[in-house]
Amino acid sequence: MSVKLAPSVLTADFLELTADIQALEAAGVDMLHMDVMDGIFVPNISFGMPLIRSVKRHTRLPLDVHLMIDRPHRYLAEFAEAADILGFHYEAGSDVAETLKEIRRLGCKACLTVKPCTAPEEIFEFLPLCDMVLVMSVEPGFGGQKFMPEALDKLSALRAECQKQGLHIDLEVDGGINGETAPLAVKAGATVLVAGSYVFSPEMQERVEYLKSL
Ligand code: DX5
Ligand code: ZN
Numbered sequence: 074m075s076v077k078l079a080p081s082v083l084t085a086d087f088l089e090l091t092a093d094i095q096a097l098e099a100a101g102v103d104m105l106h107m108d109v110m111d112g113i114f115v116p117n118i119s120f121g122m123p124l125i126r127s128v129k130r131h132t133r134l135p136l137d138v139h140l141m142i143d144r145p146h147r148y149l150a151e152f153a154e155a156a157d158i159l160g161f162h163y164e165a166g167s168d169v170a171e172t173l174k175e176i177r178r179l180g181c182k183a184c185l186t187v188k189p190c191t192a193p194e195e196i197f198e199f200l201p202l203c204d205m206v207l208v209m210s211v212e213p214g215f216g217g218q219k220f221m222p223e224a225l226d227k228l229s230a231l232r233a234e235c236q237k238q239g240l241h242i243d244l245e246v247d248g249g250i251n252g253e254t255a256p257l258a259v260k261a262g263a264t265v266l267v268a269g270s271y272v273f274s275p276e277m278q279e280r281v282e283y284l285k286s287l
Contacts, residue, residue, distance in 0.1 A: 160184030211248030220249030232262030
């Protein structure tokens with residue numbers, strides 16, 4: 074099974090997004106990764122529902138919405154209207170099991186996301202409720218940061234635990250993914266790669282092809 078690619082639009086020029094999305098579709102990406110930041114859970118503010126709704130109207134690609142917001146359970150219904158995969162942070166102050174169940178009830182795939190400070194063992198009990206787990210390989214909040222190699226051990230530990238529990242869930246990695254770090258993440262067990270600044274470049278087409286070939 075080939076790796077799936079979810080470009081993050083965070084560093085894109087939002088007024089050029091239609092052309093970028095068409096280019097990404099033509100290049101064969103699997104979904105679009107949308108980073109929602111509230112300025113509280115992370116020290117940055119990005120965008121919310123209006124942009125996600127607009128993007129949904131302009132593409133048939135699934136939307137992978139990464140909520141970096143405090144107490145995300147308050148906004149699930151709104152985001153679920155446009156999201157295909159809805160992810161939130163283990164550390165964000167919502168009841169983890171209830172939030173995962175609610176996301177599935179709302180018709181989305183549920184993704185539990187962990188910051189670099191969270192040990193993989195902390196989320197083992199929630200894996201049966203997850204369709205995907207997102208391992209952050211940078212501190213969430215900004216694009217263009219350097220990949221933290223500690224994420225590799227976390228991916229391996231989660232892959233091993235999924236096997237132990239007999240679960241076939243996607244493992245997604247997000248932050249600092251580029252030509253050097255992507256193969257390492259795939260080798261450690263990642264099945265979905267998020268890439269922002271690496272993909273949103275003049276070499277978009279070649280870089281997408283390269284990541285998809287891993
Ligand atoms: C960071 C976001 C990432 C970010 C990735 O908080 O979750 O999705 O946009 O950007 P790069 O690939 O540039 O690290
Ligand atoms: Zn993200």
